[in-house]
Amino acid sequence: MHFYLIPLIKLFEQHADASNAEGMKAYMLNQFDFYGLKAPVWRKLSKEYFKKELPPFEDVEAIIKDCWQHPKRELQYVAIELLSCYQKQWKKETISIIEYMLTHKSWWETVDHAATALTGPYFKKFPEQQRKITTKWNKSSNTWLQRSSIMFQKMYRKETDTDLLSKHILHLKSAREFFIQKAIGWALREYSKTDEKWVTAFVKKHSLSPLSEREALKRISK
Structure with missing residues (x-):
């Protein structure tokens, strides 16, 4: 365990809530163990900790991997926030550690957290990487990379x-995977906040799954 994480882990242990942990584990289908720290709590604790001192950027990949090996799920959330703190220092190669987080201990909450904090900002910083990498993700056999290819533009x-959003959605529109159908609908619903007419026309033109269509039009139909 990297020495930078030891005081933070002790801090999380001091604020642990066993009753919350049980409910959080059940909500995640018993896949992960928790300290029982709800989002406002772990965010506050980690933000205050980061303010005191941040490790050298060169150490961050090792710290992230230690977080990912930790049995408590909150440490994976912290890893995403930690990497986000270094956006000015990101390099093109930073995508490799982002992909690591997307493809290990994968579930919707870390993947979608990464879409806001990591993948979206990364492709704004390196736009020349956007089409090449997200197309690779979109055509992969990994559900979470596929979901990320659709969700990275949500903000x-x-x-x-x-054009890219359409391409990625249409390639996966027949996928039977729930998390892909949901991602398609969610991405379109988010974009409907900017251009309702475009989303309405897209849904009308293309035969999406009932789930994707329902999610896409949820805000518009209201």
């Missing part, structure tokens, strides 16, 4: 590349 609003 882009007017900067959304609708």
